[in-house]
Amino acid sequence: MSGGEETELAGLLRAAIAGDEGAYTEFLRQAACLVRGFTRTRIVRGGIDPEDIVQETLLAIHMKRHTWRDDGPVLPWLYAIARYKLVDAFRRRGRRVEIEIDEIADTLAAPEAESVSDREVHRALASLAPGQRSVVAAITVDGRSIGETAQDLGMSETAVRVALHRGLTAIARKFGRQ
Amino acid sequence: MMDTDELIKSLAADTGRPVAPLSSVWWLAAAASVAVAAAVFAVALGPRPDIAAAIETPRFLFKFVVTVALALSAFGAACALSRPGENWRAVMPYLAAAPVLIIVAVIAELIALPPDTWSAKLIGDNSLVCLTSIPLVGIGPLAIFLLVMRHGAPTRPALAGAVAGLLAGGIAATFYAAKCTDDSPLFVATWYSIAIIGLAVLGAIFSNRFARW
Numbered sequence: 534m535s536g537g538e539e540t541e542l543a544g545l546l547r548a549a550i551a552g553d554e555g556a557y558t559e560f561l562r563q564a565a566c567l568v569r570g571f572t573r574t575r576i577v578r579g580g581i582d583p584e585d586i587v588q589e590t591l592l593a594i595h596m597k598r599h600t601w602r603d604d605g606p607v608l609p610w611l612y613a614i615a616r617y618k619l620v621d622a623f624r625r626r627g628r629r630v631e632i633e634i635d636e637i638a639d640t641l642a643a644p645e646a647e648s649v650s651d652r653e654v655h656r657a658l659a660s661l662a663p664g665q666r667s668v669v670a671a672i673t674v675d676g677r678s679i680g681e682t683a684q685d686l687g688m689s690e691t692a693v694r695v696a697l698h699r700g701l702t703a704i705a706r707k708f709g710r711q
Numbered sequence: 712m713m714d715t716d717e718l719i720k721s722l723a724a725d726t727g728r729p730v731a732p733l734s735s736v737w738w739l740a741a742a743a744s745v746a747v748a749a750a751v752f753a754v755a756l757g758p759r760p761d762i763a764a765a766i767e768t769p770r771f772l773f774k775f776v777v778t779v780a781l782a783l784s785a786f787g788a789a790c791a792l793s794r795p796g797e798n799w800r801a802v803m804p805y806l807a808a809a810p811v812l813i814i815v816a817v818i819a820e821l822i823a824l825p826p827d828t829w830s831a832k833l834i835g836d837n838s839l840v841c842l843t844s845i846p847l848v849g850i851g852p853l854a855i856f857l858l859v860m861r862h863g864a865p866t867r868p869a870l871a872g873a874v875a876g877l878l879a880g881g882i883a884a885t886f887y888a889a890k891c892t893d894d895s896p897l898f899v900a901t902w903y904s905i906a907i908i909g910l911a912v913l914g915a916i917f918s919n920r921f922a923r924w
Contacts (some may be wrong), residue, residue, distance in 0.1 A: 550730065552727045554723045556823060557726045558719060595924065596924070597864040598730060598863045599731060602734070613797075614795045
């Protein structure tokens with residue numbers, strides 16, 4: 534954890550929360566790299582694709598970005614989310630995770646749910662309501678902008694933004710609340 | 712198949728809507744829960760009739776010292792537990808303040824009073840009222856705090872819920888203390904604790920289901 538990385542990430546996240554899409558994209562790219570490194574070293578047994586954890590963590594970062602104190606450090610916040618998502622992924626799959634038992638005792642106490650398989654975010658996308666799914670798919674899978682999506686689907690930009698937000702929220706919930 | 716870069720694009724496209732910082736949500740929740748507790752207290756309980764005289768007595772006043780200490784320490788711990796990566800372990804020791812205060816008071820009470828009065832003081836007159844009133848006043852605040860936990864991101868959902876229960880219990884007990892005519896620390900240490908721990912258990916159970924993310 535270098536001080537420079539920390540400062541850069543904090544600056545990007547601050548700009549992102551203020552609404553800067555470019556800064557947010559850059560922040561999420563760097564976060565994805567960090568989380569990828571974090572999960573790869575911790576998933577010692579098979580059954581979980583590290584990239585699933587990366588994606589679930591990015592979604593959680595997005596949904597919970599208001600929990601970052603903008604005068605506080607980013608990296609401990611980011612890794613705490615990644616660790617929670619990693620433990621949660623193992624919990625949902627009904628497996629033990631080989632990290633400090635101290636960190637997981639609380640989370641393991643929860644009732645288990647049905648198991649879910651590969652590339653979870655994509656599967657969750659398929660389960661969205663049709664309206665939300667077409668918007669989220671246009672932007673994520675086809676790489677459209679908000680404006681293009683609005684034109685293609687004959688919706689207002691505001692409606693596209695609302696549908697995107699609700700779709701992403703629904704996907705994030707699928708992971709957390711099961 | 713959705714790859715991570717595409718996911719990042721969609722998340723970035725979803726920025727722009729303002730998000731309320733969690734600290735202001737906590738302060739709002741604290742104000743709202745005190746208002747809710749005050750309203751329930753005013754409607755269902757009301758202060759004891761001799762409150763003007765009671766204010767002159769140290770035992771009555773000390774109840775507020777303990778309950779306010781609990782509420783303040785639990786508020787700090789709850790805020791820390793609602794954020795990932797926060798050093799919540801550093802604020803947990805403050806939660807010992809209220810128990811330590813009441814234990815010291817119990818010892819003082821045992822020294823001050825002859826042993827044959829101890830059991831009467833402990834049992835008091837209102838134990839059932841205490842056991843129902845504190846949960847009654849505290850359940851609204853607990854619901855509010857669990858909503859904040861859900862809005863936040865507790866990495867220890869059950870523990871966060873338990874502390875939310877202590878916070879709700881501290882607020883509820885502060886109001887109930889004005890109604891309760893049993894001022895002995897022996898009574899407070901027994902019945903207030905049971906009621907508050909009940910809220911903490913409730914908070915832990917609900918939070919573990921409801922505040923996962």
